[in-house]
Amino acid sequence: MSSNEIRFDCRQRGDGGPLVIVPHIDGAPLTELIDRFEIAADMQPAGDAYGGLIPQFFRFGPMKDHFLGRSTKATGLKTPVLGCECGEWGCWPLMACITATADRVIWDAFGQPHRKTRDCMAFGPFQFDRHQYDDALRALSAVLGPDADDTRA
Template identity: 80%
Template structure:
């Protein structure tokens, strides 16, 4: 399996609003990748439904743990990698199984839990070399560590 490149984009929503995190795989935002997949598969609704995760709106715990599939809040066996375009992750999440080993991190078994009949088998899997993945998480953590107010629910 080919190894993919990952980065985490972060920007403030609106003018000084909360920080929004969007994974970028092989240079493309995950929001664009999933929109393209859902539209091509004829899913409805599709396109512009997803947005990044907003840690300020939900206590995901440390983003490093979250994106290694070890979120501190029990969300079941899968991890939200995107939220809804409205900003609330639970409204329209893209969930994935994140499996981390000493050498690799794999995102697979994607699902949209509000549309259980949708088939995401052909989306992914995305496999990342562990050291560059950890570097991307460290870059994210260094930016958001001082930027996120983790006291809000």
């Protein structure tokens, strides 16, 4: 079974703005992957709708837990993996089921909760080797630093 590769890009938004986290899958930003999918599926609106998650804007809890589907503030059974391009995750989120086992982490059942008629079930699934995934989470935690879990709501 082949695996996708993940890394979490973490950069400041704008000039000295808050940190923004964008997952990259097989080298491509998840924002671009979902844009291509929605445009090809003729969804409206589509393109440039999504942005990364900004931990400073919402208390997700530890990002290592969030990206394992254990965020204390996740909505229902799905976890926000992207937010809106405006910076607010609740405005236009991309949600996914995140399932973690000893060997794999799987992202599937993607959806957009504000447009229930959108069918994103053909997007993904993405399957990651658990060791590589954990390495990517450790790298993200190193960039965010020890105070990242204390961000404001």
